[in-house]
Amino acid sequence: MQYAQYGKNGPMVSRLGFGVMRLIPRKKGEWGSVNFSKSVPIIRAALDRGVNFLDTHFNYHHGLSEVAIGKALKGWKGHRVYIQTKAPMYQGKSLAHYKRCLQESLEKCGVDTIDYLFSHAMAMDAHKKHNAKFLKLTDWALGKGYIRHRGFSSHDTASHIQKYIKTGYYDAMLVSLNWRTRDMADTIALAADKGMGVAVMNPVGGGMLSETTPMITRLLPGAKTSAEVGLRYVLSTPGVTLALSGMNTVEQVAENTATAGRKSWMTPKQRTRFLGKLAKLEKKAAARCTACGYCMPCPSGVAIPAIFLLMNQAKFFGQEETARNRYMSYKSQKADISAAACVRCGKCLPKCPNGVPIIECLAEAEAHFTS
Numbered sequence: 001m002q003y004a005q006y007g008k009n010g011p012m013v014s015r016l017g018f019g020v021m022r023l024i025p026r027k028k029g030e031w032g033s034v035n036f037s038k039s040v041p042i043i044r045a046a047l048d049r050g051v052n053f054l055d056t057h058f059n060y061h062h063g064l065s066e067v068a069i070g071k072a073l074k075g076w077k078g079h080r081v082y083i084q085t086k087a088p089m090y091q092g093k094s095l096a097h098y099k100r101c102l103q104e105s106l107e108k109c110g111v112d113t114i115d116y117l118f119s120h121a122m123a124m125d126a127h128k129k130h131n132a133k134f135l136k137l138t139d140w141a142l143g144k145g146y147i148r149h150r151g152f153s154s155h156d157t158a159s160h161i162q163k164y165i166k167t168g169y170y171d172a173m174l175v176s177l178n179w180r181t182r183d184m185a186d187t188i189a190l191a192a193d194k195g196m197g198v199a200v201m202n203p204v205g206g207g208m209l210s211e212t213t214p215m216i217t218r219l220l221p222g223a224k225t226s227a228e229v230g231l232r233y234v235l236s237t238p239g240v241t242l243a244l245s246g247m248n249t250v251e252q253v254a255e256n257t258a259t260a261g262r263k264s265w266m267t268p269k270q271r272t273r274f275l276g277k278l279a280k281l282e283k284k285a286a287a288r289c290t291a292c293g294y295c296m297p298c299p300s301g302v303a304i305p306a307i308f309l310l311m312n313q314a315k316f317f318g319q320e321e322t323a324r325n326r327y328m329s330y331k332s333q334k335a336d337i338s339a340a341a342c343v344r345c346g347k348c349l350p351k352c353p354n355g356v357p358i359i360e361c362l363a364e365a366e367a368h369f370t371s
């Protein structure tokens, strides 16, 4: 395992962190439950392989993620393990409520101190309304020794996240980055430059990029799986301290820890070649639809750009199964948002700056994914 300092005042953490939010449920699809007898050994397997960083949230698995951490750490005699949890400040509850939440987190995890307390899913509105409360909460918790550092996680725009970074309040942040969505790279570099630790979520796009195909492994000669490509891209991105992975099999733990333990993830030359090949594929993919969204909203609710992105994912990255599953999920929503819902009204056509023959392309997508 490789280690790096999590911000200028932070500890040395493993370059792979365990995202404790995709644990094995008691029943398939029952996110709120956790099968502890299956899940805890997977967390332990990661600790055994050198992972020393666990990321959670007060509410993951309806609060049972922190319980799983407590169980995994009970009796653990190995290296120091760092815990990062999050408070849902955007819910706008009282300071007293969040203090109670933190005390519950400490009890569930079975520790005296949480290493990092984050304001979860920070967005500009919530930041304006609730950040003063988060600072009060964390000042209190720091004073009591209940936490060591504060930070934020966010899915906000790069420009908003840069504003949060520049406040200077935070020791670390958690943002999304993967080889398909690279627009956070400059923001990550800025945070690192300001001395913050940077954790990255979704290195395989929350599972959307995990299907291994030759088109993806060819981007990085020698890589065996898409998960490896995803982690190597993130870990070679300047400013990234660690990548989080929500592992739920021991095999995933073995593969990801082996990847995080490499001496090098991508040399600068490999990275340039990787990005060059990727740009060529993306150019082909964007030749028709650039996902600008100008054609939306469709009066019939068709998710036009999302459907074309899935077609690109299938055609240019070979991820047929992942794209088909996602497409079929569009049909099983309350209102069908797949291409089948298109009534051929033509309202979207003049709005497309790229002249995409939307109606024909939607018909092509429906035939492709349902045949």
Ligand code: SF4
Residues within 6 Å of the ligand: 298, 299, 300, 301, 302, 304, 341, 342, 343, 344, 345, 346, 347, 348, 349, 358, 359, 362
């Ligand atoms: S042609 Fe189809 S996709 Fe376009 S606006 Fe009409 S219903 Fe929506």
Ligand code: SF4
Residues within 6 Å of the ligand: 288, 289, 290, 291, 292, 293, 294, 295, 296, 304, 305, 308, 351, 352, 353, 354, 355, 356, 358
């Ligand atoms: S307007 Fe055209 S290019 Fe933009 S998302 Fe719609 S189909 Fe794609």
